[in-house]
Amino acid sequence: MLLSIVIPLLDEEENIPLLYDELTEVLANRDEEYEIIFIDDGSSDKSLLLLKELQEKDNHLVIVSFRKNFGQTAAMAAGFDYARGDVIITMDADLQNDPRDIPKLLEQIAAGNDVVTGWRFDRKDAFINRRLPSIIANKIISKTTGVNLHDYGCTLKAFKKEVIKNVKLYGEMHRFIPAIASGMGIDFTEVKVNHRPRRFGSTKYGISRTIRVILDLITVKFLLSYATRPIQVFGLMGFISGGIGFLIALIMTFQRQFMGVPLADRPLLFLAVLLIFVGFQFVSLGLIAELQARTYHESQGKPVYHVKKIYGLRETSEEGDVRQ
Helix, strand or coil, X not given: XXXXXXEEEXXXXXXXXXXXXXXXXXXXXXXXXXEEEEEECCCCCCXXXXXXXXXXXXXXXXXXXXXXXXXXXXHHHHHHHHCCCCEEEXXXXXXXXXXXXXXXXXXXXXXXXXXXXXXXXXXXXXXXXXXXXXXXXXXXXXXXXXXXXXXXXXCCEEEEHHHHCCCCCCCCHHHHHHHHHHCCCCCEEEEEECECCCCCCCCCCCHHHHHHHHHHHHHHHHHXXXXXXXXXXXXXXXXXXXXXXXXXXXXXXXXXXXXXXCCCCCHHHXXXXXXXXXXXXXXXXXXXXXXXXXXHHHHCCCXXXXXXXXXXXXXXXXXXXXXX
């Protein structure tokens, strides 16, 4: 088995030599062949220079250097694209993830899980600006996606190749990979991992990312629930809006015809008309989204299902005979 370690980094020159030594110590004693893929996300310090020096001495290393900073999600996506391993493990370059936890993840993969996520059970970060927002976010994400994890933000994860190669990442969606992959019907688990305080450099995360994460969460929820049937969400909203508007208009018509209530000075009439038009717009938007969904799947040959394994498949030759 070939094992790929994917490590995105930005300005981690002090951490790189220590991380390399720890990784090599863990991986060199295992039976698997391995590669370590560092994705330099536009570092402005000596990170790339140090990586080049290490790569000249160790052919297990692969360096993907970005022209500028594209963000962690883009770096993860590049790592997955260039990884050749049967199992792909992601981790941070700041030494807070412990390489000695890698065997734990591999044990769970060997047990039949498709995705294994780390849980920073004893997290070594500030409570107010790091841990508390993370606790709240994890509960919201778990409730919204239906994939219950204690720690979506832990980068230390393991994936089978056939799962992660089918996941496309945009925005800040790297943290939602288990939720996105759950749409394939995967088997996943969570293991407690060691979390260490940052020794060098500064964190690249902050409260400012909260809004982007919330917006991406809305996207993930839509993709999981309605990506192949958008008319059901937009159409439902359209019927609710149009139905309320029609009901208001019907009541006002009854009042005008049988009770003599004037309509000219009643703003409620304009609300009814607005709701009816909004209802039509939502239904129209749903139809357009349906066309886009079909174009997306059919133009790229993307199936609307994911097969885990096929048993007893028989091949048919050109002459029409069936072969086992």
